[in-house]
Amino acid sequence: MIFDTLWIDISVIxxxxxxxxxxxxxKALTLLGALFAFFLTVGIYISGGIPFLAALLGFFISSSFFTKLRANEKEELEKALYDKGGNRDQVQVLANGGAAFIIAAAHFLMPDKQLFVAYFVAIAACNADSWASEIGIMSKATPFSIINLKPVQRGMSGGVTFLGLFASACGALFIAGIYTIFMFVRFPFLELIRDCTIITIFGFAGAAIDSALGVFFQPAYVDSRGRLTEKRAEGRVQNNKVKGFEFFGNDMVNFVSSLVAACLAYYAITFL
Structure with a gap:
């Protein structure tokens, strides 16, 4: 039995x-990004086993697919607006998986059903945000602010489209589907439906929190040609910051939004 378990662990690693x-x-990950992803993924597998690993891989593989989808059309916009491209570095890996890792570690130390579901919510929030960003940016409709519903520049944080919102909901539902596959025989049907509803709703809410944080806290700049951008500089020329906080960039927004969504879901389960 011990040998069988060890063989499974070796195969998974x-x-x-x-x-x-x-x-x-x-080119979905940089070299350091791949190294950090390995250690983070192994840690999550040790903490929660195959179900936790499946959710994480579901997020990474599906998000990477949508990142590469019509990449040539997105490339020009991304170069103008963002410091980082589609290949995720170590900071992006920690930003997207850090909250899930913290919750997985807490579940490992103190096994708890609420933490189990909260982990899936953290992943669902990241997946919902990623699908919204990668699919929503392809919408031909003018993005609008999630706060005041006014039109915003395409690609800027806080802007959403109906296509992006639909993609976000689908991204959260996708992770809930992975939860269903592994938990179908472990929990009563009504409890399973409740958990999947929580994962979907709070995963979607996490993406909405991400957009709201982008409006209020994420920095935005104006470049030398008067265009709004999220890039701090173009070459050696610093852009003029018009809002937000330097330390609260997109990576910090991703981490905070997924952690907040998971914490809200953790407490919501108590009352349901």
Missing amino acids: ASIIAICILAYKA
């Missing part, structure tokens, strides 16, 4: 190594 190498070669 070998698979994680292979996925990280493939992600690096496919």
Whole structure:
């Protein structure tokens, strides 16, 4: 029995190594991003087993797919607006997986059903935000502010489209679907429906929180040509900051929004 468990663990870790190498070669991750992703993924697997690992891989693989989808059309806009491209570095890996890792570690130390569901919510929030960003940016409709509903520049944080909102809901539902696959025989039907509803709703809410934080706290700049951007500088020329806080960039927004969504879901389960 011990040998069988050890063989499974070795096989899983070998698979994680292979996925990280493939992600690096496919330019979905930088070299350091792949290294950090390996250790974070192994830690999550140790903390929660195959279900936790499946949710994380579901997020990474699906998000990477949508990042590469029609990448040439997105490239020009991304270069004008963002400091980072589609290949995620170590900071982005920690930003998207950090909250989930914290919750997984807490569940490992103090096994708890609420923490179990909260982990899936953290992943669902990241997945919902990623699908919204990668699919929503392809919408032909003018984005509008999630706060005051006024039109905003395409690609800027806080702007949403109906396509992006739909994609966000689908992204959260996708992670709830992974939860269903693994928990279908473990929990009563009504409890399973409740958990999946919580994962979907609070995952979607996490993406909405991400957009709201982007409006209020994420920095925005005006470049030398008077265009709004999220890039601090163009070459050696510093752009003029017009709002937000330097330390509260997109990576910090991703981390905080997923953690807040998971915490809200944790307490919501208590009353349901």
